[in-house]
Amino acid sequence: MTTTYTPPKQGAKVIIVGGGSFGLSTAYALSLKKYNVWVFDRNTIPSADASSTDINKCVRMDYGADTLSMQLTMEAFPHWHQWNRERAEMGLSPVFHNTGSLLLCKGNKLSDYERLSIQHVREAGYGHTIQEFLTPESITERFPEFKDAVASGYHCAYLNTAAGWCDSSETIKHLYKKCLDNGVHFITGYNQGAFEKFIFNNIDNQTVQGIQTRDGTQHVADHVILAAGPWTASLLDFGGRLQATGQAVIQFKPPQAFIEKFKHAPVYGIDISHTGFYGFPINAEGKMKIASHSVGYVNPWQQQEKNSEDNVSVPRTQVSHQGDTIPVKAVHHFRQILAEFMPETSNWDISYSRVCWYSDTPDGKFLVTPHPNYNNLIVASGDSGHAMKFTPNIGFKIAQVVEGIESDYSRAWAWRDHKGDMMTSSDGTRNITSKPLTLGVGEARMASADDLKSKQKSKL
Ligand SMILES: Cc1cc2nc3c(=O)[nH]c(=O)nc-3n(C[C@H](O)[C@H](O)[C@H](O)COP(=O)(O)OP(=O)(O)OC[C@H]3O[C@@H](n4cnc5c(N)ncnc54)[C@H](O)[C@@H]3O)c2cc1C
16 A cells, blocks of 8 residues: 655654664754654664674775766765864864775776776766776886785776775764764663564554554654664565675784785775675774675574564674674685785684675665655665765755655665566676575584684684
8 A cells, every 4th residue: 555755844753763874864964954853773872783883884986887876975075074074173083084995807907897987987077086007017016015916817906086984883973973962862772772663553554653662662753764774674564675685794903014014005896896895904903804795695584483474684693693703605705815816814814704784675776765655654774785985964865855855866765666586786896696695504604713714724
């Protein structure tokens, strides 16, 4: 049953479920418009297992054919720089690190994703941010830290000087403070902050009257925004439009000599449109993160709730499963690609690993839209693994959707049907060649401490 969405009136009470990147960004934008904004989160913020809680995420405008996301990053950059100024005034470290991002390709030609990105960035008037390195010598001269990668056949690359990485947990803390300063109310914690169910008007069944939290308390609201990241799909029926997929992340603690060699390194893509792998400079704590933007893993609900008919994938994290690592298959993939790209890593133990969760849509575009069955419920999710960079400005676009204002964004992120059952990537950076494996089973069983050790030490 489809119903007509009614935007909130000024001063209306708006509940936002989820205090991650989407939820907080929206809370901040709405607080500037004088709504009465309440954010609920099942954890204290930053939530330990949220996808936005991490040491770093890439901030890039290079988006292949996805020019809308490119434009949104271009709009985000001034905010990132402003947030750095705010942090400096408070004596805090920057949230955005403008290291540039170097997209390396295997062979002598840039791939379609890189070529399209350059073309669109230039056409948008940002050509001054692009530097191409189309011979092996030009790469090693400018980036000696990638000498081994060049020797393994990564012979062309381009740098986008505007890009870099954000300290994602600090970003969330910064935005949380901005929300508090602006009068946003927060209810957080395992019992009082956790959304359990909606309260519906039992006459029309189309109006959400509020939410009930795990402790049984009912909270009334004029409007509700569901922004629970990868948990969103398990809170309401989306008819397959959202799916939580887990992505493997590893960290090394490189030795001092490597830290010295790598001290000017940018964020880097390891022929990303073919492999899905990318990595980061070493942070102030000596941690180097490498991640995989791939088809990922699922954790079907049925596996946990044997009686349930529902087959929705729910995040399995180190909060729900202490001691979890990443699948053995993922360890093999990381080791295999890094053996040629950054051979030193073969001698290092993986110091930390984690499965971090995306809220995927089949086409890789966000789902930010009124839910068609209710007249006052907005969904703000479907990040598809690439929304952290928009944390400072996505809330302004979501607020427009809440207020019923149409834009290119509202049209791209609308409620939509999908053909086929394979996921695609909005920009071609994601390595999707098969269906996701079930986490914890077979090749996707969790790696042991021994599996994470360096090649010499591990029995892998
Ligand atoms: C491995 C990995 C790498 C990534 N790399 C990048 C990158 O390089 N660049 C980039 O731009 N993006 C990246 N992303 C994507 C980015 O992290 C996400 O797009 C972004 O964090 C999505 O924010 P969110 O608010 O939707 O979800 P989250 O940040 O997960 O927030 C959801 C919130 O909802 C809360 N919640 C859940 N259930 C409930 C409930 N029942 N009641 C109350 N609260 C609830 C959670 O506690 C959490 O705080 C990456 C993601 C992952 C997993």
